[in-house]
Amino acid sequence: MPLRILLVEDEAELAGAIQAVLRAQQHIVDHVAEGLGAWSLIRSELATYNLAIVDWMLPGLSGPELCRRLRGAGLTLPVLMLTALADTSHRVQGLDAGADDYLSKPFAMEELLARIRALQRRQPNYRELMLRAGPYLLDPAESCLSVQAAAGITRIVLSAKELQLMAYFMEHPRQIIPGARLRSQLWSLEEDPISNVVAAQVRLLRRKLASHGLPSPIETVASKGYRFEPEP
Amino acid sequence: MPLRILLVEDEAELAGAIQAVLRAQQHIVDHVAEGLGAWSLIRSELATYNLAIVDWMLPGLSGPELCRRLRGAGLTLPVLMLTALADTSHRVQGLDAGADDYLSKPFAMEELLARIRALQRRQPNYRELMLRAGPYLLDPAESCLSVQAAAGITRIVLSAKELQLMAYFMEHPRQIIPGARLRSQLWSLEEDPISNVVAAQVRLLRRKLASHGLPSPIETVASKGYRFEPEP
DNA sequence: AAGGGGATGAAAAACAGGTGAAACCGCCTG
DNA sequence: CAGGCGGTTTCACCTGTTTTTCATCCCCTT
Numbered sequence: 001m002p003l004r005i006l007l008v009e010d011e012a013e014l015a016g017a018i019q020a021v022l023r024a025q026q027h028i029v030d031h032v033a034e035g036l037g038a039w040s041l042i043r044s045e046l047a048t049y050n051l052a053i054v055d056w057m058l059p060g061l062s063g064p065e066l067c068r069r070l071r072g073a074g075l076t077l078p079v080l081m082l083t084a085l086a087d088t089s090h091r092v093q094g095l096d097a098g099a100d101d102y103l104s105k106p107f108a109m110e111e112l113l114a115r116i117r118a119l120q121r122r123q124p125n126y127r128e129l130m131l132r133a134g135p136y137l138l139d140p141a142e143s144c145l146s147v148q149a150a151a152g153i154t155r156i157v158l159s160a161k162e163l164q165l166m167a168y169f170m171e172h173p174r175q176i177i178p179g180a181r182l183r184s185q186l187w188s189l190e191e192d193p194i195s196n197v198v199a200a201q202v203r204l205l206r207r208k209l210a211s212h213g214l215p216s217p218i219e220t221v222a223s224k225g226y227r228f229e230p231e232p
Numbered sequence: 233m234p235l236r237i238l239l240v241e242d243e244a245e246l247a248g249a250i251q252a253v254l255r256a257q258q259h260i261v262d263h264v265a266e267g268l269g270a271w272s273l274i275r276s277e278l279a280t281y282n283l284a285i286v287d288w289m290l291p292g293l294s295g296p297e298l299c300r301r302l303r304g305a306g307l308t309l310p311v312l313m314l315t316a317l318a319d320t321s322h323r324v325q326g327l328d329a330g331a332d333d334y335l336s337k338p339f340a341m342e343e344l345l346a347r348i349r350a351l352q353r354r355q356p357n358y359r360e361l362m363l364r365a366g367p368y369l370l371d372p373a374e375s376c377l378s379v380q381a382a383a384g385i386t387r388i389v390l391s392a393k394e395l396q397l398m399a400y401f402m403e404h405p406r407q408i409i410p411g412a413r414l415r416s417q418l419w420s421l422e423e424d425p426i427s428n429v430v431a432a433q434v435r436l437l438r439r440k441l442a443s444h445g446l447p448s449p450i451e452t453v454a455s456k457g458y459r460f461e462p463e464p
Numbered sequence: 465a466a467g468g469g470g471a472t473g474a475a476a477a478a479c480a481g482g483t484g485a486a487a488c489c490g491c492c493t494g
Numbered sequence: 495c496a497g498g499c500g501g502t503t504t505c506a507c508c509t510g511t512t513t514t515t516c517a518t519c520c521c522c523t524t
Contacts (some may be wrong), residue, residue: 024490044346156426159501176374179481180345184505189342193253197503199481204502223392223480224375256480391512411470429514431470436513454522455469 001140002164003050003120004185008038008066009082010058014105018053021109026160030188035061037143039069042077047184049077051116054090056083056094064097078119082107133170134230136217140167147214154212161186162205169218169228178225202226233372234258234396235282235352236417240270240298241314242290245335251287253341258392261423267293271301274309279416281309283348288315296329303330310351316340365402367464368449372399379446386444393418394437401450401460410457420457434458 005022009015010033022029030047030060032038034230035058042049052070055061067079083090094102099224100122101115131138143163158166164186169177179198187197206216219227237254241247242265251328254261262279264270267290284302288295299311313331326334332354333347363370368378375395390398396418401409411430417463419429438448450460 020490041343044350046342046346056315162503184342189340192504193341195504196481200483200503205483219377221389222483393513424515427515428470432472432514435473437469452470 001120002028002088002160003116004028004047005030005116006041006049006052007031007050008033008035008058008063010034010055017109018112021112025113028164028186028188030190034059035063035066039066039187042075043073046189051078051080051119053080053082053112056081056090056103061230063086064094067094067097067099078123080112080115080119100121131167131170133228134175134217136166136170136230138163138166138170147209147212148192149214151213154214156208158208159204161201163206165201165205169226170230173228173230176221176225176227205214234260234309234350234392235348236260236279237262237348238270238281238284239263240265240284240286240290240295241278242266242287243350248333251346253345257345258396258456260396260418260420266291267295267298267325271298273421274302274307279421283310283312283351285312285314285344286331288313296331299326299329299331302399310355312344312347312351348457363402365398365405365460366449368398368402368462370395370398379441379444381446386446388444389441391436393433394440397433397437401458402462405462406461408453408457408459413457 002025002036005027007015007018007022007029009018009031009134012033015031015033019029019031020207030041030049035054038052038054042052042222052189054063054066058066061083063083067081070077070079078101079099080101080103081094082103082105083094084105091102091104103112131140137146137148138144140163141145143158143160144189145158145163145166147154147156165182168182168186174181182198182202191197201228202218215232217229217232219229234257237259237266239247239254239261240249241250241263244265247263247265251261251263262273264273267286269283269288271293273279282449286295286298290298293313295313299313302311304311310333311331313326313334314337315326315334316337333351335344335347350373369378369380370376371378372395375390375392377390377398379386379388392453398413400414414430414434423448434450438450441448449461451461453459
């Protein structure tokens with residue numbers, strides 16, 4: 001299940017490595033180098049993050065300070081704190097500030113991934129479950145979509161982006177979803193703003209459904225966005 | 233929900249980029265390059281702005297000065313300040329002058345949009361809600377108009393401009409609204425003043441209602457303007 | 465009756481989104 | 495380590511819709 005992750009880390013090399021690993025896991029990662037940027041990004045609600053990975057030591061607003069602000073603002077966004085300092089006093093300080101977990105550098109990327117999985121499982125609204133909308137049943141674990149039709153059940157294997165897109169549609173059935181919203185929710189922010197990734201990906205999804213002989217549940221509402229209509 | 237935005241920025245290139253992005257979001261944007269122009273434009277009440285985006289550094293009247301004047305005049309128009317200077321002292325000065333939010337250059341356009349959304353949400357009269365007038369119910373999120381008649385409820389999908397126009401009428405029921413006011417409220421100022429966009433768009437709206445078998449609630453008051461009459 | 469403002473329909477312009485081919489990219493395999 | 499592969503993105507071009515313009519007509523005021 002792909003997550004939307006905010007990485008707050010000032011060491012460029014480490015940040016790059018983490019990003020690469022997370023992206024390889026299909027996660028959507030935004031990276032900021034300093035605390036204030038992270039704070040304003042979160043507050044701006046540009047994207048909805050499922051997790052923040054925050055370095056302890058940051059220029060400007062430090063990790064624990066950022067954490068405290070988040071909690072002060074009533075946000076429950078899970079925070080995984082990274083630190084070079086292994087001793088327990090820091091660990092306690094970090095958790096006090098509202099971090100949910102704590103990982104001391106250097107660490108194996110595998111451990112980071114494991115911690116992330118654990119953190120997700122602890123979420124109250126944790127859902128490794130399937131998503132249903134009308135005859136559509138999405139299985140994130142298997143990355144496949146099952147569609148019930150008169151002719152029987154069709155099972156379609158989806159790629160990572162197709163899955164994300166379909167999930168977003170199924171979570172917002174019947175609503176007009178502006179392309180720009182898909183853009184900011186499903187793609188990382190730093191990319192070229194004049195691109196038609198969204199249109200291209202929607203097309204791939206539509207085409208995949210069509211190639212299995214299914215009618216497209218995704219309609220285009222001219223110059224307003226897309227709408228997912230589960231019932232034909 | 234389209235906003236009427238005043239952009240006060242002297243760097244032509246940046247201004248153009250911002251305008252393009254905002255327009256893409258259906259907002260109506262007026263651009264002035266310097267502070268005094270902005271001040272007189274606002275004071276003239278030619279249009280009612282929902283937001284001003286103001287550069288810090290401007291020829292003549294600077295951003296913070298403009299801000300102070302606005303507040304001095306008792307205007308609550310939300311102001312988003314732009315600045316090349318990232319340090320906190322300026323941030324404080326800007327907020328002191330009466331700005332509502334603060335964004336330091338360079339910034340991602342996405343972040344600008346997010347700030348604007350956040351700012352709107354903070355407005356006391358914030359309304360993402362539907363607008364009702366008599367049997368007419370306007371849903372900006374879905375961009376559609378529902379009309380209750382004896383025959384049942386008719387749902388009409390509106391285009392962006394039709395929605396803006398209908399919203400303006402529904403917010404000012406039974407009043408005579410001069411074409412020029414619609415013009416200045418719903419279209420940006422820099423456009424060709426001898427054009428009949430308003431009449432054309434009113435016609436489009438009327439025609440759309442008629443095509444669904446509805447009587448037109450918009451009447452023309454000869455050489456005075458239009459009047460929206462919700463009850464037949 | 466003249467003049468002005470608005471109405472009208474057709475056509476043009478502007479724009480968003482669709483499309484297929486090709487490039488790109490990380491990953492796997494030989 | 496090269497080559498192939500699937501997935502993803504970009505590019506250039508096409509299509510359909512929305513919005514504006516234009517030329518003309520109509521009708522109400524003065």
